[in-house]
Amino acid sequence: MLRHCVNANNPTSVLAKCEPGSRRVSAGQAAEVVAASCPAEAYRHKRVLLIVPDGTRTAPIGLMFKALFSQIGGVTDRFDVLIALGTHQPMNEAAICRRLEISLEERRAAYRNVAFHNHAWNDPAALREIGTLTADEISRLTGGLFSMQMAVEVNRLLFEYDQVIIIGPVFPHEVVGFSGGNKYLFPGVAGPRLLNFFHWLGAVVTNPMINGSKWTPVRRIVDRAGAMVSVPKLCFCLVVGENGLAGLYAGTPEGAWDAASELSRQLHITRKDAPFHSILSCAPAMYDELWTGGKCMYKLEPVLADGGELIIYAPHIKEICVTHGRTLLEIGYHCRDYYLKQWDRFKQFPWGVLAHSTHVYGVGSFDHGVETPRARVTLATGIPQAVCRRINLGYRDPSSIRKEDFANREAEGVLLVPRAGEMLYQLKSPPAWAGGAEAPMA
Secondary structure, three states: OEEEOOOOOOOOOEEEEEOOOOOOOOHHHHHHHHHHHOOHHHHOOOEEEEEEEOOOOOOOHHHHHHHHHHHHHOOOOEEEEEEEOOOOOOOOHHHHHHHHOOOHHHHHHOOOOOOEEEOOOOOHHHEEEEEEEOHHHHHHHOOOOEOOOEEEEEEHHHHHOOEEEEEEEOOEEOOOEEOOHHHHOOOOOEOHHHHHHHHHHHHHHOHHHHOOOOOOHHHHHHHHHHOOOOOOEEEEEEEEEOOEEEEEEEEOHHHHHHHHHHHHHHHOEEEEOOOEEEEEEEOOOOOOOHHHHOHHHHOOHHHEEEEEEEEEEEOOOOOOOOOOHHHHHHHOOOOHHHHHOOHHHHOOOOHHHHHHHHHHHOOEEEEOOEEEEOOEEEEEEOOOHHHHHHOOOEEOOHHHOOHHHHOOOHHHOEEEEOOOOOOEEEEOOOOOOOOOOOOOEO
16 A cells, blocks of 8 residues: 655654555555656756665565656656665676666667666765764764764765665675664765764674664664755655565665664564574575675574574575675684673774674673583585685585475574575574673774
């Protein structure tokens, strides 16, 4: 059902939404939401920049791209696309076309005037500083966990346009709680300083405390940074169900995300009665390195039993991380306290990499120089055994694993997840070990 919810006095309003319940949002319904949110005359001679995720997020981005182009592409002076890579690898033209669900032939015909841009997070010339978060502000937003001044940088390309339109899905997320909204600005098209900071903030609070929680310290930071972007912003938040698009929300990044995350909470969290001692977590092909394939641990850590084993099964993954692999080979994978209790030794490394390391390794302890994981993480990937040992993770030959050996055994404490990474698993009664941060940090 399409609903119009225009409220000019509400800065975080939802302009239009479609929630068909058990049915999927049709292309026609999506076009209605787009038309209600983007009157063509309001975009005449405007320069419009679409911000969309890369290929590591499941969503009908092409449906929205085509609907928007059909609605306003003919009246705008510019209608371009920026890929919100964060620190992921750039996409070539063919990959961007796949993301937008168009062929190269269509690109060269119907969409030849649409410029494609990749975010360049590590190129200072591609960034603009738009403000500063003060130490007092960060202390307030993080509940006293951190107190430090932080410059806010974003892709300078945004300021060449009259309107930014964000398109992206909402799922439970290990760093921010639920993805979507302003997250496609920070870290999607942000600079490295704020990006590294709030990833580590999420890691300090811990994945089990953050993932699937709505109002997190990281969300407060992300929304505060988003408010510093002066270009007018419109956001389309997509909630993907088993049968396709289950909900579509248009409005401000804050308002659309707020509504979409409520549906995501209903659709994307599976609650179990008891933990599992063995989990086979199968990575889909869209995760082509451990940097993204780690989501197979993030979404399942809450139901992994003490002393249990989670296997990330991904024969197609051959790389730890193209961008950060050298650093991860140096520091390995460890629990949060391994870093916190040796902070002087590790604080010079990129904090976002430390965060990824702890998220994959999971909750553990570090006392008297001895690290003890709560549970074990094993890689059954194309990453060699020697490398797995070097980075402090377990190894199994992927050819030795048969998925069917893990199927239909939940009563025995064995769980098979054929497509892991987006659906969050939680226990109906959270375990005592799922604790948050301890000491404040400067």
